[in-house]
Amino acid sequence: SQELEQSPQSLIVQEGKNLTINCTSSKTLYGLYWYKQKYGEGLIFLMMLQKGGEEKSHEKITAKLDEKKQQSSLHITASQPSHAGIYLCGADMRGYSGYALNFGKGTSLLVTP
Amino acid sequence: DADVTQTPRNRITKTGKRIMLECSQTKGHDRMYWYRQDPGLGLRLIYYSFDVKDINKGEISDGYSVSRQAQAKFSLSLESAIPNQTALYFCAPPPFAQPQHFGDGTRLSIL
Numbered sequence: 617s618q619e620l621e622q623s624p625q626s627l628i629v630q631e632g633k634n635l636t637i638n639c640t641s642s643k644t645l646y647g648l649y650w651y652k653q654k655y656g657e658g659l660i661f662l663m664m665l666q667k668g669g670e671e672k673s674h675e676k677i678t679a680k681l682d683e684k685k686q687q688s689s690l691h692i693t694a695s696q697p698s699h700a701g702i703y704l705c706g707a708d709m710r711g712y713s714g715y716a717l718n719f720g721k722g723t724s725l726l727v728t729p
Numbered sequence: 730d731a732d733v734t735q736t737p738r739n740r741i742t743k744t745g746k747r748i749m750l751e752c753s754q755t756k757g758h759d760r761m762y763w764y765r766q767d768p769g770l771g772l773r774l775i776y777y778s779f780d781v782k783d784i785n786k787g788e789i790s791d792g793y794s795v796s797r798q799a800q801a802k803f804s805l806s807l808e809s810a811i812p813n814q815t816a817l818y819f820c821a822p823p824p825f826a827q828p829q830h831f832g833d834g835t836r837l838s839i840l
Contacts, residue, residue, distance in 0.1 A: 620771075649824055651831075658833040659819065704771060708824055714785055716762050717824050719771035 619643055620707050622720035630728055634693050637723045639705035641686040647708035648688045649717060650679050654701045662690075692725075700727045732756050735820050735832035742810055743840050750805045750835045752820030760823040761803040763787075763795060765816040766834075772819065778803055810839045 619642045629635050639648065650662040663672045668683025676693045692699055702724050706717030733754045742748050754761065759780050764772040774787030776795040784795055792814060794806045807814055820832040 625769075647824065649829070656817065656836065659831040661829050661831075664824070664829075706772070706824065714760065714762075714777045714779060715823060715825075716764075716774045716777050716787065717772075719764075719773070721769055721771040 619709065619718055620705060620720040622703075622705055622723050624723060625721070626724040626726075628726045628728060629695050631696060632694055634691065635695055635725070636692075637690045637703050637705075637725075639688045639690070639707075639720055641707050641709070643686070643707075643709050645681070645683060645686055645688075645707050645709070648679075648681050649706040649708075650688070650690055651704045651706065652701050653704060653722075659704065695725075695727045697727050697729070700725055732830040733820055733822060733832040735818075735835050737835060738833065739836045739838075741838045741840065744811055746810050746839075748807045748810055748837070750807075750818055750820075750837070752803045752805070752832055753801050754803075754820075754822060755801070756822065756826065757800065758822040758826055759800065761797070762821045762823070763793075763803070763805045764819045764821060765789065765814075766819065767816050775805065775818075807837075812839050815839045 621640045623638050648665045651659040663679045665681035671680045678691045681688045702722045704722045705720045736751045762777045763775040766772045773789050778784050778797045781797045796804050818835045
């Protein structure tokens with residue numbers, strides 16, 4: 617079941633611009649995971665957020681978890697071509713199928729020169 | 730060494746054939762998961778295992794079976810492959826195994 621909504625579905629930004637991807641859950645989040653995927657390749661783990669209000673950063677990527685809103689955002693500052701790919705959020709909704717993650721459909725990011 | 734290794738990386742087969750995708754892990758995870766990814770649909774859970782004797786169906790298990798031969802090995806089988814099973818398949822450890830490393834995936838095409 618798709619209980620996680622990602623927006624936007626796709627995004628084209630000019631190099632150097634900032635962007636934000638959102639992930640909204642219809643149920644309580646016990647953990648939210650962000651991944652990046654190059655087209656047709658494996659998933660690269662970016663960050664895990666567990667506590668309401670938690671914010672983590674890695675290089676130019678920052679993720680926040682708003683527990684009350686059951687939402688997480690991924691913000692990229694000064695985008696580069698290397699940021700292009702598909703970004704996926706996965707949620708631990710506790711009790712769902714042996715604590716497997718429930719994934720959003722992904723956001724496709726293209727960074728143009 | 731990769732935490733999770735999937736073989737083969739790519740496979741093309743014909744409708745009706747039986748095929749097995751293999752997954753091995755080196756970190757001693759009790760729980761393991763199989764997902765499939767279709768364009769625009771994210772990842773969906775096929776099967777998961779808590780240990781060698783505990784196998785459970787996920788969201789889309791029809792047409793698939795799994796075996797957990799040992800803690801380190803978790804195989805996914807398509808008994809009689811059909812074209813709509815063409816997808817990218819991933820094996821994964823539990824999300825709380827940090828850092829979590831998915832397998833590199835198996836790209837399966839069924840003609």
